[in-house]
Amino acid sequence: MNVMQQIVDGVSVSSSLLLVALGLAITFGIMKIINLAHGELIMVGAYTTYAVNTVAKLPFFVAVIAAFVVTAIVGALMERFVLRSLYGRPMETLLATFGISIMLQQIVRILFGATNKAVISPISGTLTLGNIVIPYLRLFIIVFSILMLLLTAYILFRTKFGMLVRTVSQNRSMSDCLGINTSRIDLLTFSFGAGITGVAGAIVATLRNVSPTMGIEYMIDSFLAVVLGGVGSLVGTAIGSVIIGEASQLLTFVGGEIGARIIIFVLVIIVIRFRPEGIIKLESR
Amino acid sequence: MKQLWKNHTVSLLLLLYLALTPMFSNAFGVELTGKFIVLMIFAIALDLVWGYAGLLSLGHAVFFGLGGYMLALSYSLQKGVPSFMARFQITEIPLFMKPLTSIPMAFVLGLVLPSVIAFVIGYFIFKSKVSGVYFSLITLALAKLFEMIAINNQAYTGGFNGLMGLPRFPIGGKPMELDSYYYLVLAIAVVVYLFAHWLMNSRFGKIVKSIRENEPRIAFLGYNVAHYKIFVFVISGFISGLAGMLYVPMNGFFSPNEIGLALSTMIVVYVAIGGRGTIIGPAIGAFLINLLQNELSEQYPAFWQLLLGLIIVLVVLFFPKGIYGTLQEKLGAWLAQFRLRREGK
Amino acid sequence: MRKTTIRLFVILLVSALVLVGCGNKNSGSSSGEDGIKVGILLSSSGPTALIEAGMIKTAMMAIEEINENGGVKGKKLIPIQEDYAGDPSMAATKAKKLVMEDKVTAVLGTFTSASRQAVLPIIEQNNSLLIFPNLYEGEEYSENVIYTGPIPNQGLEKFIPWLVENKGKRFFFIGSDYVFPIVMNNQAKALLEMHGGEVVGEEYVPFGHMEFASLINKIKEADPDIVFSTVVAESESAFFKQFHDYGITADDILIASPIPTENDLAAMGPEAGKGHVVIQAYFQSVDTPENKKFVENYHKKYGNEPVNTQMEAAYYSIYLLAAALEKAEDITDTKQIIDAFAGQEFQAPSGKIKVDEENHHTHLNYYVGVGNLDGQFDIIDKYDPVRPEPWSKLLYPDHEEPWKK
């Protein structure tokens, strides 16, 4: 069995997982919003890509941008009309977002019909190194996800906006006193997180078909990755994704595809139990 | 008597309606309502954990499912090795499933196993610093996990297809009439309701509530919070398992859907919409949503999904206490004013 | 705030109740007139709607055509449609409604084996009639069910030898991890053995699995001539897509499958399915006058979506039912209707088909097709109706035949 290949594939799996989880690292990790509609944001991104790329025949990168814009708008609407009034009430947030997820699924079903849709992979061909084969598509996804990670990190830690975001998440009332328009920051932060998630949707759409219910699995995996890595830390999310991604590949030796997933779930549950703060702990008092 | 009426108006009205159903509705209607009642019991079970102790479990179907599977499996084992086993060259019932060949034993297991699992999970989680949303996330993962396990071990669980063709109501040997089974379920529902009511108005219930209200404080009053959480979780698991078992004959069929995410989240919705922390509220939520779904999903399938989502969002935004909770509040306030005016004169 | 709250609350309840109210009216009116009620129990919402929605359309189309030509015994067929959102328990509930409340003459529907078997006891207890128009694993027989879809032995009997002869002997079996694919693969393996092929690997993935890197990796390791895939639903398109991404073409390793339809090609993107071989009882590209008419009418009615085998099955199932009703003396007696099905023939779009004289399953034509870039299948081989064996003679040579009793 070609272990090297498995590890490489693991990297690509991790990278798409990282991509999907990145948005959640912001909405859940930083804003502490339990967004059960995270998967549906991915789905919206995927459908936007389908509409722009497959139907309207525009180039793929345009579709990616469109996916960002559309989901960012959806996110903004969610924040403005629902989440805003629920801050500090995680359980209510969780319920509301579940309601939203049902609605989004149905809306998409009405707009695009029930049948599954396809987004054509923008890149074909494979790279062969010795006995390892990597599709250029997956190579692209790896690079892209790393870029997205860096971009997000840059925005959060090197820009005024990012600084504001972190200030607000640290101490809301204080920020209010400092004259920061917190509600505006919340709006922007959430729709930014949503937008990234939409981009992730555009990317994963190239690996699979596009369907109204495609989001659920991604939603769960993203939460696992974020929590495993350490809530509120981008590095943590990256690490979480890599662990889960690699595990899901390498553990197939042990229990096959299904066994691998079961083992991962058990592992993550145990980690949450003993380190709720995740593998990467933010030092704070 | 008057007191009883005053405190339980809604519950009594609902009970009256349910008790009369078999008289004015056909077999289909009765079975449907029976199914609703089972879900009401399940909703009450979740309410104990979420509504009172403030622990939002997103994986409660695990207990419902365990209970159901015990009975469903037992039924399928009655005629020797079932086809779903035979298909995997299993020629005789494996040792660890032997106990299930006896239906009474299955009943016992259907109550014990969920409780035990609930205890293990509870002990595992509540003896740690895990709390709030992390508890919810763990239970979410658990629901997914059990779903996968049920699907994965198809040689023993019937896998993705589930267990079907289950005899209808063979409670104790020979089949039971639909109506009599319906009333049995209803009776159990009443008992569960009364039990939950007693439990949550006992000192225990008050302590559980104060855990929800202010966990650190109750510890400073000398209570071992973990024990209380575990206990209420186990009770809830037990009732969920019971509901799961009652569901099997009503449905004639049991599948991984009943142990996984889908049901777990739906039951949370029932409780939230009905009004958590009120015992009867969640039951009403379960009843109304299912009634609506059954009426609307056929005429407007697409529309129904939208409406359900919308209802959830609106309730969360405008009736955080749920339908019953809000009614209770408004009525209470109104009555108070009314009395004041009376006294004023 | 409080005011708005109350108002909202009222609006919510009222709207809900109103809907319930007119909901009832609708169902009332449909059962009013004198005619033959046919239940259509298929999902128009939920995960499986993507296929079942199409079946509803063709079934309705057939009913309209029949009614336009004077109906059955001068009576019109009255469809009563129920959506169960792909949930077996709800399927059971809705079946109860159709049978107990609407008292339909027959029910066409259910899609997965889970939903069929959830419905089965209700149909049997009420001695009603279910027409199941979909591919399934077989190994079942019910007095009250007519199975109009294909079962494993039919396609595989022709497909496996064809593959061994034309494409190669080394097979790698993959499938979604539940009964249907496993039964399929077991029969295929038996046939393969009989025709001197060899199994170089076998893997199953969880239902809804989306990440196939490691499986493709394993396949490349084993280097088979043919991947025999019974991976279903969304996993299927994910597999074909990623297989394609890894630069493996049909010429390197061929995917052979009894599953994909025109819809799946659309969902995976045609170039992912290009060159891979599929056996089905119907393709849109089938060249018969009946099919030309069928496809034309469909596209006129519902626009240019592809038509597939399940949709054709739903269509001819209605016609078979109509024929049986025509033949039966007393259509209030389910037994008579069921007996009338025996040996019933129909010139379907896919060619002449026939319900078996005894085993309640259906003799179907088979086509070997190759996926092309238009999202259609180029038919490269055809087989005349094949006898259905609910219990494959090959696997269970001496299995008792319940219909014999």
Added chain:
Amino acid sequence: MNILETKGLSVEFSGFKALTDLDFSLEEGELRVILGPNGAGKTTLMDLITGKTAPTAGTIHFKNMNITGMDTFRISRLGIGRKFQGPHLFDNMTVEENLEVAFQGYHSLRKSLFFRKTKELKERMEEILTMIQLQDKTSHYAINLSHGEKQWLEMGMLLAQDPELIILDEPTTGMTAEETHKTGQLIENLFKGRSIIVIEHDMAFVRQVARKVTVLHQGKLLAEGMLEEIENDKRVQEVYLKEDSHA
């Protein structure tokens, strides 16, 4: 005889020394006021005594029993009651319920399940309700009480809990002058004979109740003695001047 004694008590939060090598002792029946600017380690000390946080070094003895690092609920059962800074009630429960859960001696599951209000309990309840002047608000939800009432309800809960050592963390924050005074009296009459530790800023209040005073500064013991001595203590003054200057 000392009811409470700490030796070399220290605690660190990720490098930050919240409390260093503190020796503190309290006599039975004594009322001790603890003063100190913000971050002096007052609340930290209380957290350590009640088991909310575990010390990095040192020991705590209560009634000559080592309670270092014990679970909160165990310590509480030994007879240490605590009132937090600001109201800390069970908001969506009635005044009566709040008091009821506070009563001691019914901690086990079994006892809590099959609990009947004894005559004594009922009387005690009445007594407390009158003392804290909430007798006609028994069925009000705690969340609807006025700030002062909330504070007194907490006092009531302490009475119900009936501990030997009572810890009051800034009991008068947010109270009007006369509410504060009233609270002072309340403390003096209600808790007669019990050992009490009070953390307080409000000097008026301190003068009203205090006898012996302990002053903490930057996690260390700065001064200890009778109020007058402390008030004239140079070091204390400058600490407090600093405090005021940037307050």
